[in-house]
Amino acid sequence: MDRRDRRRKRRVRNQIISYIVAVVLLAGLVTGGFFGVRHISNAMEEKKQQEESQSQEESLAQAEAMDQTASEADGTGEETSETESVESQEEILEELVEACVADMSLEDKVAGLFIITPEQLTGVGTAIQAGEGTQEALKKYPVGGLVYFAKNIQSADQLKEMLAKTVSYATYPLFLGVDEEGGSVARVADQLKLTNVGPMADIGAGGDPGAAYTAGQTIGSYLKEYGFNLDFAPVADVLTNPDNKVIGDRAFGSDAALVSQMVASAVQGLQDTGVSACIKHFPGHGDTSGDSHEGAVETDRTAEEMQGTEFLPFQAGIEAGTDMVMVGHISAPGLTGGDAAPASINENIITGVLRRQLGYDGIVITDAMNMSAISEYYTADEAAIKALKAGADMILMPEDFVTAYEGVIAAVKDGTIDENRINDSLKRVYRVKYAGTLQ
Template sequence: MTRLIPYLQASAELSLKEKVGQLFMPAAFINDSESEIQALEKLIKEHHIGSLCFFHSRASAATNFEGIKEVVYNEDSLETLKKLIARYQKAAKTPLLISIDAEWGLAMRVEQAPQYPYAITQGALQEHTDLIFKIGKNIAHDCKYCGIHWNLAPVVDINNNPNNPVIGYRSYGENKELVSEKAIAFTLGTKSEGVLTCAKHFPGHGDTAIDSHLGLPIIEKSKEALCKNELFPFRELIENGVDSVMIGHLSVPSLSNGKNTPATLSKEIIKGVLRKKLKFNGVVVSDALNMHSVSKMYPTKGELEWMAFDAGNDVLCFAENTKEGMDLILKNASKQQIEESFERFWNLKLKAFTALKESPDEVRNPVSLNHKLAYESLSLVHGDQRYIKPFRTGGFVGVTIGKEANNPFFGTISKSVDFAGFSTKSSSKKEILEQIEGKNVLLTLFPPLVKPKDNFGVSQQDLALISEILANQNVVLYHFGNPYFLNLLPFQKGKAVVVAFQDFETFQQNAANHFLGKVDAKGKLPITLNSKVCTSTK
């Protein structure tokens, strides 16, 4: 703080080249090698970098889009993150603005860090924006513990495509008012701790079936439809003081004069729609420029960085060609263009550091808040609760897909009701079918993946088993995962279907208490399910 203010007050002393360097936000990786760390320190020093965005590792989803590289986990990564931030700050002439994607907590990028429910879980809450405010506040608290100033959240995309491979669970739902209300609560909670916020992915990444990490999604909606729906949450967050807006890598021809240009590179979308129409005066940050939807379009080093800047992005996230990008910007951009972006970013940095409160001594314990969220989000999505009681009194067999049978859900129920539990992890399909024949079945689903790739990680054999059980038995089903998974199943054949969303222990225990008749299902699914809608994403 003390070494930042003089530089902030004397920003005019920076050269034009140094001001351009401030607009670059290279990726920093928590689990980098010493040589990689030194290379980034050198980049920061030589090019006057203004900000960093932290990711888990070079084998994580941020760079390993095809999932080929093996991700190595590091249980000390939270403390490693703190040390790296301090080290990179020492390398900077002026303090760096540190950012991270912490949509559901630092756990999105960091092992052994606090995790909160996904946005889709929060979307099920009924009139409990106070709890979402607390999520934003707690995550911001944890960011400050590490030295992070800028949480690149919330996602305000309206997820109205069940096959969306990259947004889905990261969205609050399919209703624009619901998405806006909850995103505003999260934003206000974040800002209450002095941490910066970011609405993403403009102009709306919800209605796509292509992952923009891999290819360029094209949204063929009319301008009127987009203004009425997709742009609505962004307009609401801008009016409520969101600090920045991230531009998504998606083509929206109706907003860019019929061109298939990615929004990240579209002057019509950034300078026209976002700046002029929505009157946003804050910082515009690009989505990661290493993503294949745009990076493969510009093989010449630095060209993509220049194109993104020229289109209206103030901050170039995950810029991989800093030197070449700076050279092209200095060559092609007017001084006024550079000064305007620099001023917006410098003001954001000033806001972050002047709002900086004392760093906490530890991260928040999420258990208490997660318990309340589990209680308020549990959603009965099909059937009737009255069908559950006969299972408790008349007997049933428990079957678990995706976890062992000794899970907290079955464990909590077993304290009150005697039953036999089986799992596909330890029993064959034949053994399970023999054990459940002619009996009520309490079926629990724990898909390994939260994204729809490869049927959420569930094998075809297990999908067939679930469908067979639903078709031939009296079933009460509890689902711990992305609710879109149910679209792969004839879930309507169940007597009652309950979505608990998360597999956290407290969510499993709350769901068990619901089965035992001790709590109600208070949530409401924020999306529409239609059996057999989703398709496998290979």
């Protein structure tokens, strides 16, 4: 590729990125600021500087064009039609993400790695609306997302208004999430008297992956309608222990191959509606009998056993393109060579197995950090720091959000956590959040 070709590609690329940023800004204005006017304006300023630099390159174009024309006349010039093609969407997305993250303060970066409840954000007892309190709280703590429960849902109109206003107050794009698995875990369907798709065990028993796709699509469609963009589902656990009441009929079944097909189809159905899927609970909660909400839970499964059973549905979900994987709080010393630290803060499991062995490079989020398996043994800041150092990208519901948030900031400032580690996680988050702007 010659200099002229490279110059053309840079020019087209910058024009496309400028266009994309302009579209995102317009979308933010129309929808109430989903992408954050200040944030996008800064990105546009950076693109303006790129264009000014580009104009300086143009000043050399005439001289180079004369040489190129002479070369082509001699038959030595290369065809330029293919080299004039623009860079891939992935490359354009990467440049947009890089520009956005580079514009953020450390405090905003760290806040962006937390998903918390609206009550944790505002301090109210039960959040059923979004007003000045939400607006001020999001200015102070621009978190990465909010998760809602049945108590937050009173009616369809109330839910839509609350989520829409919350989005409009955000400086940066938000994940608005909920546990909507179907069956016994269906916060939205049950509260709004919608048709419940039923437990995943029933769908798995039918043996038709198409039914799992339809269930995911159905759930995603109504979540999207009300304003959600993240579902902490589907469950990817293989129910190998029939006494496991915590997972029970939330799982598709006890056959790893069948569960794998169902998980992949459910992920596709959900994400085809524009709602991100989050498969859970890695490395696999199906063989346990305890409840990590109540205390420490351990599996005695070996690495070989987990590779042949528990990991298969997660691998299938990853190959199906799941935007997020939730890591549970179970201990798996047989998988880690004796390290009994909970998976959510265990580098051997998150980085060693999920990242390296299974090849997952999407968003890794912890299970709720206010669960007893974590909160009884670690302070909120200790748990958050350990999770990030282990390789997690997002922290879900710490026992004390402010303590965890301030603890992570302090850890970056004193060198316990490298800021590049924070940047890497935030980029994974923003790749998902901004990907829709290129579609």
